[in-house]
Amino acid sequence: QVQLVESGGGSVQAGGSLRLSCVASGYTPRRTCMGWFRQAPGKEREGVAGIDSDGSTSYADSVKGRFTISKDNAQNTLYLQMNSLKPEDSGMYYCAASAGAYWWGRLVPRNVDYWGQGTQVTVSS
Numbered sequence: 001q002v003q004l005v006e007s008g009g010g011s012v013q014a015g016g017s018l019r020l021s022c023v024a025s026g027y028t029p030r031r032t033c034m035g036w037f038r039q040a041p042g043k044e045r046e047g048v049a050g051i052d053s054d055g056s057t058s059y060a061d062s063v064k065g066r067f068t069i070s071k072d073n074a075q076n077t078l079y080l081q082m083n084s085l086k087p088e089d090s091g092m093y094y095c096a097a098s099a100g101a102y103w104w105g106r107l108v109p110r111n112v113d114y115w116g117q118g119t120q121v122t123v124s125s
Contacts, residue, residue, distance in 0.1 A: 002026040002114045004095045009119030016085050016123070022078040022095030022116055030073035033098045035107055036080045038121070040091035047107030048093070049080060058107060063089070085123045092118040 004027070008020040020036065035050035049069035050058045057069050068081040078095055095116035096109075103111065 002097065004097060004114055004116035006093065006095045006116045006119040009093060009121045011122040011124065012085055014086055014123055014125050017081070017083045018085065018121060020080040020082070020093055020095075020119060020121075024076045024078065024095075024097065027076070027097055027114065029071050029076055029078065029097075032101055033103050034071060034078045035096045035098075035103065035112075036069060036078075037094045037096050037107075037109065037112070038089075038091040039094070040088075043091075045094070045109050047109075050103045050107040051078070052103060053101040056102075058103065058105065060107075082121070085121075087123045087125045090121055090123045093121050094118045 003025045006022045033052045036048045037045050038048050039045040048060050051069045066084045071078045096112040097114040099113045
């Protein structure tokens with residue numbers, strides 16, 4: 001049974017930083033692709049950052065240069081370092097995993113096979 005458990009969310013002021021973590025069990029991150037999605041109230045869930053099995057990364061335009069996705073295969077852990085946070089970054093952040101090796105540039109909810117429960121990020125101005 002695959003489980004994804006996020007942590008690291010919280011409340012920060014604009015310009016601050018947070019680091020999200022996602023521990024995977026029953027799953028092998030080094031062979032598959034993982035990512036982070038977020039959802040703000042009243043909005044659709046959107047892909048924020050993805051990492052393929054070979055370590056290739058992709059980012060939404062809105063977070064490029066500010067967010068960094070990484071994974072520790074030995075620890076089965078996915079990370080999202082978020083710097084220079086803006087109020088529009090607020091929302092529920094979800095760890096996501098696919099049974100495939102690559103996102104193929106399509107970091108969208110329908111390509112996700114497993115979801116974490118989410119962790120809240122709130123950025124105040």
